[in-house]
Amino acid sequence: MKVFKFGGTSVGSPENMRSVMKIITDGEPKVVVLSAMSGTTNTLVEISNQLYAGNKEAAKTIIADLKKKYDQVVEELYQTDAFKTKGQVVVEDRFGVLYAQTEGDFNAEKEQINLAQGELISTALVTYLLQETGYKAALLPALDFMRIDADKQADMPAIKKLVKPVLEAAGKQDIYITQGFICRNAENQIDNLQRGGSDYTATLLGAAIDAEEVEIWTDIDGIHNNDPRFVENTKRIDNLLFAEAAELAYFGAKILHPLTVLPAKEANIPVRLKNTMNPSDPGTLISNDKTISGLKAVAAKDGITAIKIRSGRMLMAYGFLRKVFEIFEKYKTSIDMITTSEVAISLTIDNNKNLESIIGELSILGDVEIDKNQTIVCVVGDMISEEKVFSKQVFEALEGIPVRMISYGGSRYNVSILIDSEFKKQTLQQISKKLFN
Numbered sequence: 031m032k033v034f035k036f037g038g039t040s041v042g043s044p045e046n047m048r049s050v051m052k053i054i055t056d057g058e059p060k061v062v063v064l065s066a067m068s069g070t071t072n073t074l075v076e077i078s079n080q081l082y083a084g085n086k087e088a089a090k091t092i093i094a095d096l097k098k099k100y101d102q103v104v105e106e107l108y109q110t111d112a113f114k115t116k117g118q119v120v121v122e123d124r125f126g127v128l129y130a131q132t133e134g135d136f137n138a139e140k141e142q143i144n145l146a147q148g149e150l151i152s153t154a155l156v157t158y159l160l161q162e163t164g165y166k167a168a169l170l171p172a173l174d175f176m177r178i179d180a181d182k183q184a185d186m187p188a189i190k191k192l193v194k195p196v197l198e199a200a201g202k203q204d205i206y207i208t209q210g211f212i213c214r215n216a217e218n219q220i221d222n223l224q225r226g227g228s229d230y231t232a233t234l235l236g237a238a239i240d241a242e243e244v245e246i247w248t249d250i251d252g253i254h255n256n257d258p259r260f261v262e263n264t265k266r267i268d269n270l271l272f273a274e275a276a277e278l279a280y281f282g283a284k285i286l287h288p289l290t291v292l293p294a295k296e297a298n299i300p301v302r303l304k305n306t307m308n309p310s311d312p313g314t315l316i317s318n319d320k321t322i323s324g325l326k327a328v329a330a331k332d333g334i335t336a337i338k339i340r341s342g343r344m345l346m347a348y349g350f351l352r353k354v355f356e357i358f359e360k361y362k363t364s365i366d367m368i369t370t371s372e373v374a375i376s377l378t379i380d381n382n383k384n385l386e387s388i389i390g391e392l393s394i395l396g397d398v399e400i401d402k403n404q405t406i407v408c409v410v411g412d413m414i415s416e417e418k419v420f421s422k423q424v425f426e427a428l429e430g431i432p433v434r435m436i437s438y439g440g441s442r443y444n445v446s447i448l449i450d451s452e453f454k455k456q457t458l459q460q461i462s463k464k465l466f467n
């Protein structure tokens with residue numbers, strides 16, 4: 031069985047819900063994970079914030095406005111009075127829960143209950159839509175099987191054990207619908223997998239039921255091999271390794287968080303990124319299948335600061351790097367790229383909050399040089415299988431560009447190049463021309 035996941039925009043209106051229905055009713059049984067309708071979770075956060083601040087009336091006004099929106103959705107979504115009534119009952123129940131949380135003092139437990147209502151509504155509404163249209167569909171209550179442990183980490187053994195009886199109880203169906211994001215914690219209270227957590231639900235569930243594939247449906251055609259804002263004719267990447275997807279994640283290919291794909295990676299379940307607006311496009315497949323190797327993509331990240339520390343004391347000395355790293359640790363600043371020579375070390379950070387203090391302490395160790403407005407350009411792909419061709423091509427592609435740093439070998443799936451941001455467009459274009467055309 032496959033697991034499909036649709037985000038808030040995909041279920042953001044009756045019309046979009048019907049598009050989702052079309053996609054999921056292709057004759058193959060599947061489990062479908064849904065987010066709340068777009069904007070809903072943000073509104074639930076706002077309601078909770080008002081309640082924390084003691085503004086009960088303000089909270090009730092926001093709840094009432096949100097309810098109006100859902101009343102409208104129910105009115106437009108269903109054809110028959112019977113299903114309109116079912117939809118209304120769900121909306122009344124869920125908003126009853128929201129109003130109940132406004133009574134008495136507000137606390138974290140009530141907040142989590144509030145945040146769960148969006149997914150509880152969207153999944154019920156879509157299940158009814160399927161049923162009204164004549165499909166056999168059942169709702170799998172995520173709160174009965176999604177679990178996090180006392181450290182708030184996904185509790186895979188528990189999820190695996192709990193989901194089985196839930197699926198069995200649902201009987202044979204065309205489609206099983208379930209809520210993304212929400213779960214129970216070690217105290218059995220309602221909790222969640224953090225904002226944007228529906229993708230995580232999909233991969234956890236996929237691993238728990240040993241799904242044949244997890245499909246994450248969004249509004250773009252998977253991952254592109256270059257940034258379309260700077261390069262013409264970018265192409266969708268057909269296949270990526272999990273390791274390559276993780277490298278790209280840092281560069282704003284935020285489509286999938288590395289943590290999100292971890293359960294799928296470990297259980298060896300391919301994850302496909304698909305476009306709701308263009309369902310026939312195969313999208314990008316992320317898997318452990320190493321047979322499709324080679325260069326996959328280039329990505330860039332701006333706002334990088336390069337720091338060079340030069341010290342005669344570094345030559346033949348040990349313990350120097352530790353002293354440098356301790357300073358960054360002290361100021362909770364993570365280092366991204368790093369290269370060293372015998373007497374100098376260059377590294378990059380993307381968070382300048384404590385830069386002055388960091389420079390102050392580094393100056394005790396040696397001469398410090400700072401370059402702001404730098405960009406990391408990262409070429410992703412399996413470098414080893416094509417090493418010979420690859421290195422030559424990358425260096426040729428960089429012709430005429432003053433490279434500030436280059437880092438290769440940290441992972442076999444990436445080469446990172448640091449340049450002044452003014453050369454970003456040129457670099458992306460040259461690499462694209464040389465490596466991908």
Ligand code: ASP
Nearest residue numbers: 065071211225226227228
């Ligand atoms: N509805 C939740 C959120 O907005 C979870 C998700 O959409 O993934 O964060």
Ligand code: MG
Nearest residue numbers: 037038226229
């Ligand atoms: Mg999302």
